[in-house]
Amino acid sequence: MYFHSMAKLLSKLLPVFVCTFFFMLQSSAQNKEPYVRIAKIVVDSLQLENYKAALKEGIETAIRTEPGVLRMYAMYDKENPTHITVFETYANKEAYQSHIQTAHFKKYKTRTLNMVKSLELIDVVPIAFESKQQ
């Protein structure tokens, strides 16, 4: 009798177990994937030098202090110096979420709030990432 009701309970819980298992599997796969993004920023031309200094400081601090921030390349268009591109690689999505909670990121955001005219964030997927061994 006891065995029968246990079996009944388990059979009811089975779909929950299966769903939990696949959810965990998916989350763990997501967490292992690097998170890569392009940020396109247009800056107020009058504040360009201050903006570049703030961006540079933010990037240097992130790479030095955050284990999950792997790569940050910031550049401006030669023809349109107020057009900035930042190419960012994080170890995973969680590393990015942790990055935007840091004091240095918040400082950068506050400092540049009135300098940024537009910001576009584009999630990207790597096709080939190759570089010379350093």
Next chain:
Amino acid sequence: MYFHSMAKLLSKLLPVFVCTFFFMLQSSAQNKEPYVRIAKIVVDSLQLENYKAALKEGIETAIRTEPGVLRMYAMYDKENPTHITVFETYANKEAYQSHIQTAHFKKYKTRTLNMVKSLELIDVVPIAFESKQQ
């Protein structure tokens, strides 16, 4: 008399020497600067997989065989998979000019000619290029 005409000749040639010196100085400074570029490519959706394979092969060959090709990161937009971005760093402008003369680059160009719907090339200037030591 001989000394006098030599001095006169030299004084006439002096501006030429000075100009040549500054021109050489400038050229040598230009050649030492890394050449960094973003290529934005829109690909025919029906040929996307073939295009990505050709691009990956071209990048891997360039990094492996060309000393002046330092970094090539190719990616597609998650939301618009036909929109490709390639972020390229060459040791200098000459390394880029040599790259586009290679057999593998010409092969890539020929192979992808009918796959590419648009191509935009943007010269950029680094603000901060930081990455974790590998």
